[in-house]
Amino acid sequence: MEFWSRLVGGTHTPKKPAPKVTPNDPHSRLERFQRVFNDVLDLVNRPRNLQDDARQLGQLRTLLDRLVVLIREETRAPVPHICLQYAASSQIYAVVGRAATVSHREAVIHSAVAVYAALIDSEEEDFLAKPSFAKSLMRLITRVIDSGNVLIGVDTETAILEVLFTISAKIRLQPEILSVWFQSTAKPGLEDVFAREKKSFVGITQKDDFPLCYLLIDRVHHEGRIGDFARTGLLYIFEATGRSADLEEWVVSSDLPTLMASGLGALYSQLSRELSILHPDATLPAVLAMSDYSTTHTRATAESAFSEKHQGQMATFLSYLAFWQDVLDHCRSADVKQTLLDHFQILFLQQLLYPSILQSSDTDAGSSVAVLTYLTAMLESLEYPDLIHMMLTYLLAIKDEHLTVPSAPSTPIRPSMPPRSPTALKRRRSLMLMTAPIDPDSAMEPTLFNLVDLVLNSVGSRSNQTAFAALKLFFTMMARQKKFAFGTLLRAQRSxxxxxxxxxxxxxxxxxxxxxxxxxxxxxxxxxxxxxxxxxxxxxxxxxxxxxxxxxxxxQADDDSGAxxxxxxxxxxxxxxxxxxxxxxxxxxxxxxxxxxxxxxxxxxxxxxxxxxxxxxxxxxxTYSDGTPHPQKPWQAHLDExxxxxxxxxxxxxxxxxxxxxxxxxxxxxxxxxxxxxxxxxxxxxxxxxxxxxxxxxxxxxxxxxxxxxxxxxxxxxxxxxxxxxxxxxxxxxxxxxxxxxxxxxxxxxxxxxxxxxxxxxxxxxxxxxxxxxxxxxxxxxxxxSIYQPPPPETxxxxxxxxxxxxxxxxxxxxxxxxxxxxxxxxxxxxxxxxxxxxxxxxxxxxxxxxxxxxxxxxxxxxxxxx
Structure with a gap:
């Protein structure tokens, strides 16, 4: 055998083949990841040249997008995920966030936000539990969308709000990470700082304590996905108040309830004071067309209820009202819930909605029509019992065992609710102090003129629109909240x-x-x-x-009937x-x-x-007529007494x-x-x-x-x-x-x-x-x-x-x-x-x-x- 081997070609032994490097090899993935990140560091550490700035920022954006792809691939790849370990140990997010903040370029900011989102979605290395990660992300977002120095588009803002929503959802599922994103700096001596002097708001603004919460609440009124992410994320924050005493105390003493009530009032104020509910000619129902119905309003300044502008404003207002109900439904803190209800009643009902009822008139192109129509829409949308009870008992001037006189509104107290904390009581007293009228004797109260008077006057109005709006409001109350109509709109007496x-x-x-x-x-x-x-x-x-x-x-107190x-x-x-x-x-x-x-x-x-x-x-x-008695039937003789x-x-x-x-x-x-x-x-x-x-x-x-x-x-x-x-x-x-x-x-x-x-x-x-x-x-x-056949002569x-x-x-x-x-x-x-x-x-x-x-x-x- 050796002879033939030497004769054919020598005696050398074949080498073993080199091992193949697979793309999913953890070390190969780490090498690619480090190479891309080093290129990012190289670009970031270069001196900024204005002439070559556009090219460098374009390269930076490309590298950041490449990092997002590698992080996503690492997340889907088999363990171990050493790229994510390297990202956490090297704090690449700090470099990415600093570069995006300095760039002032929307494309780079959008890619940087995508890097943060990819790290959060990886659900490894517990990025959301790292204070450095939270500080870096919040610094980037606040400087981008709060400073106003960078003009960003809807897509970028949507991506940012999606990241904030994801963080809120994680806090809801993992309450232990709340301390990373929220740190209360309030001191006991400052608890009643808002009661010392009257300012333009009620409460303490502490954005640095919980920037995530303020970023969300500033955008809850937006339409589309931005508003959806903001509203849902804030719901999760309010739900977390039931698990953290520090967060509960912070929300009660902060200006968040004031911002929510003011936002609702601002959306209501955008609605037209003069409203016309006349149908336009293009969509006139047949039942109205076959009558003397007129589609022309006497005053051109009245806003049409069928215009796109009014419908959009009304939809936004009702959507925010629904958000209020969701917040109260998700809130797990009795103090926070009652503080929100206090602000709804005092800042919205007492300071805005009731004055619009008081100032409405039947002779100024439809201000009564507007108020009655808006109240009808609110009652159609409201389903949360506390809001309905508070709204109708105040506007109808109802007194019962749960409410004091309307001039001093209070929150309904239920036996199942624990007593308020000292901070919540101080907050309510300061709110009452700031909203108190200068001259109490001249203040108008629902006991003098309320919704009952408005409805009664409007039903009998000479204006068809006013009468129609009042009748629709009354029907809505009878259909949905009839218990509040008894004793107010209808003077029913117990049988x-x-x-x-x-x-x-x-x-x-x-x-x-x-x-x-x-x-x-x-x-x-x-x-x-x-x-x-x-x-x-x-x-x-x-x-x-x-x-x-x-x-x-x-x-009545002397009525013990159980009817x-x-x-x-x-x-x-x-x-x-x-x-x-x-x-x-x-x-x-x-x-x-x-x-x-x-x-x-x-x-x-x-x-x-x-x-x-x-x-x-x-x-x-x-009374009965003296008719002839019915003849007795034979079978009646067999009846007992x-x-x-x-x-x-x-x-x-x-x-x-x-x-x-x-x-x-x-x-x-x-x-x-x-x-x-x-x-x-x-x-x-x-x-x-x-x-x-x-x-x-x-x-x-x-x-x-x-x-x-x-x-x-x-x-x-x-x-x-x-x-x-x-x-x-x-x-x-x-x-x-x-x-x-x-x-x-x-x-x-x-x-x-x-x-x-x-x-x-x-x-x-x-x-x-x-x-x-x-x-x-x-x-x-x-x-x-047929139009070709005119009527006969003299007909x-x-x-x-x-x-x-x-x-x-x-x-x-x-x-x-x-x-x-x-x-x-x-x-x-x-x-x-x-x-x-x-x-x-x-x-x-x-x-x-x-x-x-x-x-x-x-x-x-x-x-x-x-x-």
Whole structure:
């Protein structure tokens, strides 16, 4: 073998192959990382040359981006991660942060922030627990976005806020690292420094103690991802107050609560003081187009509620209000929570919101409209119980065991809450001292003029917009916060007995009377589908209230009754104002009538209120005719005494009382007077029935075209609180279902008994295009409505017929003064306007019938007596 080896080529032995260097080798990764970082050090240590500055900064940015890539690769690579160990030991972040700060170049700053984000995301070497890392990062961020010396774009600011949010999330999960990012320098002797003299703010500004918190709170009102990161990060900070006594004490004594309340007030102040809620021509709902509705405001300075500017401002304000609720919900410190509530009440409610109510007027282009609309939007958005309780008890001047007099507001105290700390008490006293009026005797308080007065005055206003806004606010309170309406807007009195006095026989009489009234409004039969639709909506609304049947109406000290039902007197001020509005129904604006009927149905649907006297017959006025007794059946002879007594009681309860016009319910009397006004209209317009049938068909057709595939629902006015184009924050459902808040009011019209389609469903929804009176020829078939076929000679056109003026007699109030119209002796409206109001009136009457029936079916013996 050796011979042949020497003969062929020698005796040398082949060498072993050199080992391959794999890219994932830890040492190879470290060599690449050190090489790039050394290049960064070389660039940073060079003298800065202005002529070559752009090229050097471009190289620095490229190297920083390369570092980010290597850190990300190291994080994904198998252990050991010696590159991250080298980064921590060498403190490369200090070099990167210093270079980015000195560069004053956005591209370099963005790349440096990416390096910090990559190190944080690595979750190794515990960078967030290193004071040097926190100091370097905070120095870079504060000098970049707080100094104003560097102009950065949205992308860079978003990247910075994302890093701050990540840090807040880590603090939430790892409370032990809070001491690295927060260090309180407050001294005990400085706890009440803010109480020594009045300044432009309340509290101590200590940005150096917790710069992360101030960076977040300065951007919570921003839109987009910047605002999202800031708000969520600050929520985590407030949640951490429950784990750190030092942070809790620091937040209470700092100016953070003042900044939050001032920010909410600033966003509210941006909203226009003069607001117009008139629909623009392009989006005018069909139900308003078929009326005398005007889209022109008398004052050009009033901001339109449908403008993009107003919608954006309103959305920002409501979003910040939702952030307030989230902060209170996440806060785990009772002292911090109560301090925030104090600032909300004193700085926002008392110093800003209440003065806007006090200064609102019905004669200055809509300041009352603006305030009422904003309050409605706030109540639609608010869900946090403490904020709702504080807001409504103050504005409505409610006194109970939890609140002192409105002139000295205090936070609701719950038994489960521990007593306040000395710092929190000092903070509250200083806040009260700084906001105290100079002359206490001249200070206006809610006890003198409050939200109740504003609503009562606005409902009876001559301005349609003001009345509409007030009615929508009242409906919102009844739908979402009805317990605060008892004893304030509605002077309800606690019923002395829990057993109902109304009988099932009286119910049958009431249903027959109201149903006959609905038929008389539009002569003809009522379709089963019309009744079924409104009944389903009423049932859903009433059933939704069943779990919450314990209202908190203030009880007098001498009243020890345990009843949970209340009586509404026909002399109630708001009820009388609503009745006065209802009395001029045919000449009212369409949107006012829609809001008016919605408000009345919301009262009738309230299961805590009894209907006696104002909607139903008063049991004290029951009288019976002397009819022949029912013949005794053979099976009655086999009944025992107890069964005979029960049978007799059932017969007595089923007897129908005589309907006396002298004791008719208040609402029925008003509706009957309105229906009698139709006799004059029928005399003026012989074909009124045909026109009404056509109007119902058109409203139904436009509703189907506008909202295809949507199920029928109860009345929705063309300008709901949420239909002003204001997106509400996405939050959990409130106690009152979103549908139940709409399941009140007339949305269903009835047939005329001539085979016309079923009820008007969603007739109040916006139509893509407005309908003109000339488009509403109902006297001829569709084929005859062509524009190429003019009306026959000597025949008035449909436009002329619909535009003719209908005159109604003047209506006097209880004091003998005319309550409607610019002319004191008569009221006028076009036939086109009257037709739409007639459809709404019949639908409203049908809803009252449905409410009467459904209340008896759902509440049972709590509503009527069956024996």
């Amino acid at each position: 002395k007995t829990t057993t109902p006095s109304r009988t099932v026989g009286a119910l049958d009489t009431e249903v027959d009377k109201y149903m006959g009234l609905a038929i008389s409004i539009h002569e003809g039969s009522i379709s089963d589908s019309a009744c079924s639709t409104v009944t389903d909506d009423a049932r859903y609304n009433i059933e939704a209230q069943m779990p919450f049947t314990t209202p908190t109406l203030p009880v 949970s039902t209340y009586m509404l007197s026909p002399d109630d001020p708001l009820l009388r104002t609503l009745r006065a509005r209802l009395r001029t129904f045919f000449t009212n604006s369409i949107d006012v009538n829609l809001a008016l009927t919605q408000a009345i149905v919301s009262i009738a649907s309230c299961i805590e209120l009894r209907l006696d006297s104002w909607l139903a017959l008063s049991p004290s006025s029951y 107890e069964e005979k007594d029960a049978w007799f009681a059932l017969q007595q309860a089923s007897r129908r009382p005589v309907w006396s016009e002298d004791h008719a319910p208040l609402l029925y009397t008003t509706l009957r007077a309105i229906a009698h006004e139709l006799d004059g209209v029928r005399a003026t317009v012989p074909n009124l029935g045909q026109l009404l049938a056509g109007r119902q068909n058109m409203l139904q057709a436009t509703s189907i075209d506008a909202l295809p595939g949507e199920p029928p629902s109860a009345m929705s006015s063309p300008n709901q609180a949420s239909s002003l184009g204001v997106p509400k924050p996405s939050r959990g459902h409130s106690r009152t279902s979103s549908r139940s808040s709409q399941a009140s009011g007339p949305s269903k019209a009835t047939n005329n008994g001539r085979g016309s389609p079923a009820p008007l469903a969603r007739s109040l929804a916006a139509s893509p295009t407005g309908m003109r009176p000339s488009d509403m020829n109902t006297d001829s078939p569709p084929s005859a409505r 008035p056109s449909t436009t002329d017929v619909l535009m003719q003026k209908i005159t109604f007699p003047a209506v006097e109030s209880d004091t003998g003064h005319v309550t409607d119209g610019s002319q004191p002796d008569q009221r006028t409206a076009s036939l086109n306007h009257v037709l739409t109001n007639i459809v709404i009136l019949q639908a409203f009457t049908l809803e009252l019938v449905a409410v009467l029936q459904v209340r008896a079916a759902v509440l049972g013996e709590k509503e009527v007596r069956f024996s």
